[in-house]
Amino acid sequence: MFEMMWSTREKVLVSIIIILGVALGIVLWYPTQSDPPSNQSWQTYSEQDEEEVNQQKEEESNTIVIDVKGAVQEPGLVELEQGARVSDAIEQAGQLTEKADSNQINLAARLQDGEVVYVPQMGEEVSILVLPDKANTTVNLNRATIAELEQLTGIGQAKAEAIIQYRDENGSFTTIEEVMKVSGIGEKTFKQFKDEVSVK
CATH class of the missing domain: 3.10.20 (Ubiquitin-like (UB roll))
Structure with a gap:
């Protein structure tokens, strides 16, 4: 009777081992089969991104x-x-x-x-x-109108009028740096438009 009970236990153990082996095989086999679709999806997504970037560059x-x-x-x-x-x-x-x-x-x-x-x-x-x-064209401080001065970076109507007033009161500018003597135009503002102006 003891031997029969032991045999039954052995059968149970063998069955458990078989079940575990099958389960382990499924776990190991499933990622291997699922990896290619996952990589394929990633590659497809990357290609779509690249196409969108190229299309955006072409439109720009x-x-x-x-x-x-x-x-x-x-x-x-x-x-x-x-x-x-x-x-x-x-x-x-x-x-x-x-x-x-x-x-x-x-x-x-x-x-x-x-x-x-x-x-x-x-x-x-x-x-x-x-x-x-503006890199290829300069505005002459001695001949420019208010409208032309307003085209300079950092210069609005008030500063453009101040430049004209200074020019009328003091004569022509001899250097572009002289424009910093105009009220409201300091070194910071001058640096914004210094490459856009001339005096000759």
Whole structure:
């Protein structure tokens, strides 16, 4: 009887060992089978990300940013497609105001990234209506109008008027550094536009 009981125990132990072995085999086999789909999903996701980044770069290369100022409804930066014209920039800026002098604007002129479009008011004389990149163009402190001075970095209407007043009272600027003698223009402000101005 003891031997029969022992045999039964042995059978139970063998059964448990078999069950554990099968369970362990399933655990070891399942990750091996599931890994490829997981890696495949990761690779697919990475490829989609790369395609989206490339598409975004391509879209950015086909756009330009223009600064529209003066007599328009909504002055500020506008984003346009390559090959856009002044008329497109004005349309993005909410069209002209009632005081705008459209006769001084070349609506058909093509634009490049970083340009400034300034729309003058009636009776205002402006020599530069579409200003190329400031790195390639300077504003002459001795001949510039208020509108042209306002195109300088850090210069608003009040400071532009102060420059004109100083020039009228003291004569032409002999150096660009002399503009720091104008009320409201210190060294910090001067550094912002010093590469955009000239005196000759």
